[in-house]
Amino acid sequence: xxxxxxxxxxxxxxxxxxxxxxxxxxxxxxxxxxxxxxxxxxxxxxxxxxxxxxxxxxxxxxxxxxxxxxxxxxxxxxxxxxxxxxxxxxxxxxxxxxxxxxxxxxxxxxxxxxxxxxxxxxxxxxxxxxxxxxxxxxxxxxxxxxxxxxxxxxxxxxxxxxxxxxxxxxxxxxxxxxxxxxxxxxxxxxxxxxxxxxxxxxxxxxxxxxxxxxxxxxxxxxxxxxxxxxxxxxxxxxxxxxxxxxxxxxxxxxxxxxxxxxxxxxxxxxxxxxxxxxxxxxxxxxxxxxxxxxxxxxxxxxxxxxxxxxxxxxxxxxxxxxxxxxxxxxxxxxxxxxxxxxxxxxxxxxxxxxxxxxxxxxxxxxxxxxxxxxxxxxxxxxxxxxxxxxxxxxxxxxxxxxxxxxxxxxxxxxxxxxxxxxxxxxx
Amino acid sequence: xxxxxxxxxxxxxxxxxxxxxxxxxxxxxxxxxxxxxxxxxxxxxxxxxxxxxxxxxxxxxxxxxxxxxxxxxxxxxxxxxxxxxxxxxxxxxxxxxxxxxxxxxxx
Numbered sequence: 001x002x003x004x005x006x007x008x009x010x011x012x013x014x015x016x017x018x019x020x021x022x023x024x025x026x027x028x029x030x031x032x033x034x035x036x037x038x039x040x041x042x043x044x045x046x047x048x049x050x051x052x053x054x055x056x057x058x059x060x061x062x063x064x065x066x067x068x069x070x071x072x073x074x075x076x077x078x079x080x081x082x083x084x085x086x087x088x089x090x091x092x093x094x095x096x097x098x099x100x101x102x103x104x105x106x107x108x109x110x111x112x113x114x115x116x117x118x119x120x121x122x123x124x125x126x127x128x129x130x131x132x133x134x135x136x137x138x139x140x141x142x143x144x145x146x147x148x149x150x151x152x153x154x155x156x157x158x159x160x161x162x163x164x165x166x167x168x169x170x171x172x173x174x175x176x177x178x179x180x181x182x183x184x185x186x187x188x189x190x191x192x193x194x195x196x197x198x199x200x201x202x203x204x205x206x207x208x209x210x211x212x213x214x215x216x217x218x219x220x221x222x223x224x225x226x227x228x229x230x231x232x233x234x235x236x237x238x239x240x241x242x243x244x245x246x247x248x249x250x251x252x253x254x255x256x257x258x259x260x261x262x263x264x265x266x267x268x269x270x271x272x273x274x275x276x277x278x279x280x281x282x283x284x285x286x287x288x289x290x291x292x293x294x295x296x297x298x299x300x301x302x303x304x305x306x307x308x309x310x311x312x313x314x315x316x317x318x319x320x321x322x323x324x325x326x327x328x329x330x331x332x333x334x335x336x337x338x339x340x341x342x343x344x345x346x347x348x349x350x351x352x353x354x355x356x357x358x359x360x361x362x363x364x365x366x367x368x369x370x371x372x373x374x375x376x377x378x379x380x381x382x383x384x385x386x387x388x389x390x391x392x393x394x395x396x397x398x399x400x401x402x403x404x405x406x407x408x409x410x411x412x413x414x415x416x417x418x419x420x421x422x423x424x425x426x427x
Numbered sequence: 428x429x430x431x432x433x434x435x436x437x438x439x440x441x442x443x444x445x446x447x448x449x450x451x452x453x454x455x456x457x458x459x460x461x462x463x464x465x466x467x468x469x470x471x472x473x474x475x476x477x478x479x480x481x482x483x484x485x486x487x488x489x490x491x492x493x494x495x496x497x498x499x500x501x502x503x504x505x506x507x508x509x510x511x512x513x514x515x516x517x518x519x520x521x522x523x524x525x526x527x528x529x530x531x532x533x534x
Contacts, residue, residue: 012507016458057518059511117457224502231459281462281500 006051014043017060018147023119024064026182029071032126033172036144042067121236122182128197131178136171137200139164146225156222157207198246198303201230205250210409220257227254234289244293245303251286252310255279266411271319283314305334324354341370349382357389377406381416388423397423429462429502429530430509432516433495437523447519460512464499500530
């Protein structure tokens with residue numbers, strides 16, 4: 001095997017296995033930073049050895065075993081570290097694990113027992129811990145659970161690599177400083193903490209779905225990353241309807257990723273998309289996830305309702321077949337759970353589609369005085385849309401121009417300016 | 428990226444292989460990688476078309492080795508990842524033949 005071949009294979013193994021390896025190590029050493037260091041050391045060892053020895057039959061287990069050896073070395077050598085582990089009340093456990101491992105005759109003997117699904121869940125809760133800023137949670141989640149390099153994260157968010165690296169270092173320092181335990185939160189805390197995990201995954205997804213800045217309309221690889229982490233979470237925490245709700249929402253929205261970008265990279269609105277290029281496999285997976293959420297019962301949460309709305313669109317074979325009355329009703333449910341002006345704006349759009357633009361505009365107009373929406377480009381976009389349909393092009397034009405000035409996405413700006421130009425003056 | 432992994436020949440499964448494969452499939456499902464998988468009846472029906480005139484022939488066929496007997500549709504980030512998964516699969520099945528092909532669209 002040539003060195004570049006081995007490097008590519010090591011890279012692939014890392015992406016597939018790193019989250020489980022880091023999670024398993026974090027359980028032993030009780031320190032995410034150290035766990036990641038150890039896993040990286042094992043990766044370096046793999047890059048050195050695999051080109052000569054070939055890739056081992058179970059590369060994930062090889063990396064885990066190598067990292068564990070190093071963990072035990074460090075625990076033996078580093079009195080301070082052992083004290084830290086001891087202070088956290090886990091010294092005994094770590095020693096037991098070390099002893100158990102020391103008795104293993106071969107590296108290959110380190111098997112599936114090293115990978116405890118709950119470790120991954122713990123890692124997710126810690127990466128999305130409320131002591132961290134939202135940006136740090138996002139970066140740490142992509143790094144630890146997505147296996148992305150800081151450079152890849154920086155490129156995805158159009159940030160400088162050193163800034164992302166700094167953010168991750170600081171986040172890990174904060175977790176250590178606040179002595180955040182490597183644990184799944186208690187029952188009382190769980191719902192709130194899960195809320196933070198879901199929020200982080202959805203933020204990653206949305207950053208990919210509608211890039212907030214730059215010239216690309218969407219960065220699908222971020223969507224797929226969020227989807228993968230969401231699917232993982234759904235298997236780790238299967239009794240939580242909101243997890244399935246979020247997965248359903250992301251599956252269904254991802255089904256339109258190709259259809260919502262035009263040949264020139266410009267956005268194509270939902271109702272103008274070629275529904276034949278919606279990905280039916282993802283739609284069906286979305287329906288299945290939504291069904292799982294609904295079967296768990298209880299009052300529907302925000303993600304479940306949003307997924308139900310996305311499902312309404314997915315079910316309509318043609319734009320005209322969309323059940324707008326049901327969508328408007330679902331937005332009312334959503335507004336009760338999450339009374340934000342953005343939800344109200346979406347409700348107004350659905351009402352306009354179901355009952356006519358005049359009814360929609362009645363709901364939109366009061367929103368223009370809401371301070372939260374002052375810089376939100378979709379408000380003038382929607383108003384412009386409704387004004388066009390009401391035959392008031394001069395006002396519509398102003399709205400599209402205002403929206404174009406507000407959006408930070410280049411492709412979207414271009415579409416809005418074109419729409420403004422299409423508004424002929426009032427007769 | 429999606430890849431379709433198919434097998435055209437493989438060791439007959441025994442209990443150990445079934446259990447290991449079950450765990451492997453569960454792990455891939457858990458990690459969000461496996462989109463669909465299944466076994467196929469090697470007999471099937473062959474179809475050929477000349478100028479739109481279709482001829483059907485029911486199996487089994489003499490050259491059964493070419494028939495696909497199982498498939499897995501996976502969602503990964505690179506061809507290398509698909510190859511790694513395939514290697515894990517063959518660690519369990521041991522002997523056989525198959526193929527990995529990228530699925531174009533609808534991404």
